[in-house]
Amino acid sequence: MILAVVGRASSEANRSMSLAIVTAAGSAGQVIGAPLAEALLALMPWQGVFLAFAAMILAVLAVLPWMRAPAPPRKAEPREAMGAVVLGALRDPSFGLIFLGFFSCGYQLAFVTAHFPALVTELCAPILPGGALHSLGITTTSALGAVAIALIGLFNILGTLAAGWAGKRYTKKHVLALIYTGRTIAAAAFILLPVTPLSVILFSVVMGALWLATVPLTSGLVAHLYGLRYMGTLYGIVFLSHQLGAFLGVWLGGRLYDAYGSYTAVWWIGVAVGAFSALVHLGIEERPRALPAAA
Template identity: 70%
Template sequence: MREKSSLFTPVLIAGCIIILVSFAIRAAFGLFQIPIANEFGWMRSEFSLAIAIQNLAWGIGQPIFGAIAEKIGDRKAIFLGAVTYAAGLVLSSFAVTPEAHQMLEILVGFGIAGTGFGVILAVVGRASSDENRSMTLAIATAAGSGGQIFGPPLAEYLLGVMSWQMVFVVFAVMILLTLLTLPMMRAPEAASKAEIEESLSEILMRAFRDPSYSLIFIGFFSCGYQLSFVTAHFPAFIAEACSAIMPGSLLHNLGITTTSSLGAWSISIIGVANIFGTLFAGWLGNRYQKKYLLAGIYTLRTMIAAAFIMVPMTPMTVLLFAIGMGSLWLATVPLTSGLVAHIYGLRYMGTLYGIIFFSHQLGSFLGAWLGGRMYDQYGDYTAVWWIGVGVGAFSAMVHLPVREERLQMRSA
């Protein structure tokens, strides 16, 4: 009999550290948008395409690293991901053309895949008891928000004291240091007899034939679009469109004196709010049907985004948006990964969730690239923002028909 696991295990702690550092680096990429474009005289869409390619490579790499972890072991997959991540960052520091940055972001994206949600959540899920699984997945997801809290301000500080090239090298060292936690990443196999007897190709075929899997895949697209656009472009959007921070105001007294610094801190505020929102989503996921929770989250995101773009942008509306959107930011991840684990089992969760996550990254690619492309064409982000509102509403609807019951029970 398997001994009941506690909520906080060595696997969860190590997984949180790896995700925290990985996402701190990723969340900071929007801060490099203006310095790199200004140094080389590039259009905004050039670096936006690099971030978009990073997101697409992350999505392609997610099921690949999930399969690698299931084939040769979780720790080897994470090691490979961290080394790939560091290599991409170091090589990017030498890039001087848009094409070089864009191609090297493939390495960075694959590195994020090997140190991100797909591999880590699968290990954490297997190391958790059934009653703790939704909450442990939420805690690991919230660690990504922890990285988002300190990543952008750290990047802004480092960019003030060194070149952007050296910041990339510092980030490479940071991701390699997470490998020191790998000895803690030991998770038991947690699979039923039926799951053990079922091959990867068999469960993939059953999942692909299941309409619910397709609906989850389609629905996760808007999450990627919204998150990637905000991460890549929101700091620049605020810097250019927000009204000035008044001397003597609370923000000014706290040292946030420019809209540029407000842009960096807004990403951190989103991260702070999301820690609470993600943990609350994990708690709800143990008590209510996940498909309805996901539909509710996408509906609220749509309403908040629409309200923000319809009023003049001020420091106050930026803060309100960051808190509101932040509370829903990654709340979809523990619910979506938990839904996949519940319906299709834990044995091949890394690969199955990785394929679902590819849809998320298709949205991320479009959000990052289209943001820069439409900015260059129209001179602002209004049109691309409204596209995000529309896809959010669509995702809210497609989750409602999902059949939230174990696939094996349907065919029993």
């Protein structure tokens, strides 16, 4: 919903960057959320941590009265029937490719968020060795997992802004294909090489830079192909694919770990779907569609 509002209020030239700024802002909480939860768990039971985070979420309501949405630019646009536009998009092979391609984004993000700290705990030593990480206070695998999630959020801000910049200057489908290719290479390299605290940090930095970089490009691509009037509806349909992937990444991660005692299988599935998304985006025909007029 937020992306649709921002997309309609932005000019075509600045839409990718506007969507990137909003997406990057969503990661600010992730930068401090995981380390804060780790610190609170040392002071109170997990139920108290949930209540503390619930209070912080409710506190956000205090800023709503000061929020003002800028008026969208006025220009003559044909009035399209929503049903006709949605059906037209569903029949468009490019929309289907966008839908399929977004699946791996949800799979990878949800799996890493839910299971990566546990994977770090499993593969790294219970107590980290001395050295630079130890001097920074990262002395346990749980702390390392929290720092990894925070680093993903931090570098996601930079990566998402860079994706918004690139989306204004280059073909969005090609930038998306590069992002998914980068994710695939990073994930494959991480699982093939020895897992150490340093490799966890490096993977978090690289994965963070590619984390939500797909969102402004995917939503911007939907707006570019089908217009702004029903961008929220059409992007919502595309986002359904993301959430189906998210469900599968979290559930399959737990299911396969229980079955095999390892995250290796589900990790390689993530590598495969990432490569699939990189290829799928190359087939998108990136040009605005002629929309049917309302009766």
